[in-house]
C-alpha cells in the first residue's frame with residue numbers, strides 16, 4: 066500500500082503553474098493584473114521572442130516593501146483578501162496569491178520594487194523556485210517583474226508552445242484585454258525591440274477600441290447603456306454591416322475583468338437575429354458593473370469564467386438593451402436612408418415596430434448579395450452597405466458556380482450537352498411544354514425535380530456547397546487549384562494575433578491558393594487568390610479564414626485545417642437559400658449535380674436532396 070505524503074512546495078507550485086500559466090500570454094495577464102491592482106497609471110510590457118526569452122512588466126503602482134518581497138513570491142500569499150468571507154466581495158483582479166509563486170517555479174524571475182516612502186528599491190531573484198537573498202537596487206517607484214526562460218524546467222509544457230509569432234499573438238491578445246479594461250492606464254507593448262502599441266490614457270473608450278480594431282470599425286460602433294437595479298451595462302455594439310465568422314470580437318468586461326460567458330454571447334446573437342447571415346457573429350465591446358457579491362469569480366483558475374447570481378436577469382438586460390437600441394434612429398437611419406426623415410418618429414412604438422420590420426426586411430434583402438460577385442466592385446469604397454443595396458435589385462450572376470467548372474476539362478460538360486444533361490424528363494406535363502424547365506424553384510431555396518424514382522426536392526445551397534467542396538478538394542489534393550495573382554496585392558489589416566495566425570498558416574493557405582506575406586506591423590498582403598473565388602473580397606475571406614484559425618482553440622492538424630477551410634470557402638462561395646435562380650442557373654446546377662462525387666450531403670452533413678418515391682406518393686394518394 067502506497068503511503069500518503071505531503072507534496073513539497075515546489076511540486077505544489079508546479080501544479081498550480083500548470084493550471085494558471087499555460088503560455089507566455091498567461092504571464093502577461095497575471096503581471097499586468099497585478100499592476101492594475103497596485104493602482105498603476107502606466108504599464109510597460111516588453112517581450113523577447115514571443116515571451117519565451119523574456120517578459121518584463123513595469124508599473125508605477127504602489128510597490129512592495131523590501132521585507133515583503135519573499136512573501137510576494139510565496140504560494141498562497143496575498144495582500145488582497147484576509148478571510149473566506151472576502152472571497153465574495155473581491156474588488157481586485159487577483160486574490161489567489163498563486164501567480165508569482167507559479168511563475169517563479171518555472172522560470173528565472175527577477176522582482177524589483179520600490180514603494181513611495183522608501184528611498185531605494187529592493188530586488189529579489191528566484192531561479193526555478195530557489196530564492197536568492199533580497200538586495201538593494203536602484204529603481205523608480207513601482208514594480209518591475211522580469212521573467213526569463215519561461216518553462217525552461219518544464220520541457221513538456223515548452224513543447225506545446227507554438228511559433229514565436231503565435232505566442233506573440235496570444236501575448237498581444239492578453240495585453241489587449243487588460244488595456245481595454247483600463248483605458249485610463251497608459252499601456253505600451255514592445256516585442257523584440259519594436260513598439261507594438263503605445264496607448265496613451267483616454268477618458269473615452271472609443272479611441273482605444275479604434276487603436277486595437279481599426280478606426281473604420283470604431284466609426285460604426287453604436288453606444289449602448291442601461292441600468293437594472295445595481296447592474297450597469299455599457300459599451301458598444303457594431304453596426305450589423307460588420308460581423309465576423311466567430312465570436313472572437315465579443316469582449317465582455319465584468320467589473321474590469323475580461324470574461325467569456327456563453328449566455329451573454331447567446332444574448333448578443335439573439336439581439337442581432339435577422340440582421341446577420343447565419344454563421345456570422347456580432348461584434349461587441351461591453352462592460353458590466355455590479356456589486357462584487359452578485360457574482361462568484363472563484364470558479365475558474367484564471368477567472369475567465371464567472372458565475373452570476375442572476376444570470377437570467379443579466380441575459381434579459383443585455384438583450385433588451387441592444388434590441389431597444391437597434392430600434393432607435395441611428396441604426397435605422399444608417400441602414401435605410403429612405404426612412405431617415407422619419408427617424409424622429411422612432412419613439413412612437415407602432416412606428417418603431419414598423420421601422421424594425423423594415424430594418425429586418427432590408428437586412429434580409431441584403432443577404433443574397435453578401436457573397437455575390439458584387440464584392441469586387443465594393444472593395445475600394447467604404448460604403449459597402451450601399452453597394453449591396455444597389456446590387457440587390459439586379460439578378461444574381463452565378464459567377465463562382467460557373468467559374469469553378471470551366472478550367473477542368475474532364476468535369477466540364479459541353480455547352481449543348483449541358484442543357485440535355487440537366488433535363489431529367491419530367492414525367493408529368495406540369496412543367497409545361499413551352500420552355501424546358503429543369504426544376505421548379507420554390508421559396509427561392511428548394512429545387513423540385515423528378516426522376517425515374519420519384520420526386521426530388523433539392524436544397525440549392527447545400528447542393529452547390531457540396532459540389533464546390535468536392536471540386537475544390539479534388540483540385541487542392543491534385544495540386545491543380547488555379548490561383549490568380551492580384552494585380553495589386555491587397556493589404557489586409559489585422560490584429561497582431563490575427564497576423565500571427567495568418568502567417569503561421571501560410572503553407573496551408575498557399576495550398577488553397579491564398580498567398581499571404583508579412584507587410585508591416587499588423588498588416589498582411591494577399592498577393593494571390595483562388596481563381597474560382599474571384600467574386601469574393603480577399604480581405605473578407607482572409608478575415609474569415611483567420612477567425613476560423615483562431616476560433617478552434619486547439620491546434621488542428623493540417624489536414625483538418627485544410628478540410629475545414631475548404632468547407633468554409635465552399636459555403637461562402639455557394640449560392641444561398643433565398644437566391645432566386647434563373648432557368649439557366651438551375652440547369653447548370655443540376656448538371657453539376659451528377660458530376661460531384663457525393664452530392665447527397667452538404668459538407669456540414671445536412672442532406673442535399675430528399676427523394677419521394679413514386680411508390681410512396683402512390684401510397685399517400687391511396688392509389689395502391
Ligand code: ADP
Nearest residue numbers: 099103137143144159160161162163164165208
Ligand atoms: P495575487 O495577485 O492573487 O495576490 P500574486 O502572486 O499575483 O497573487 O501576487 C502576490 C502579491 O504580491 C500580491 O498580493 C501583491 O501584494 C504583491 N504584488 C504582486 N505584484 C505586484 C505589483 N506589480 N505591485 C505591487 N504589489 C504586487
Ligand code: MG
Nearest residue numbers: 095099159164
Ligand atoms: Mg496576481
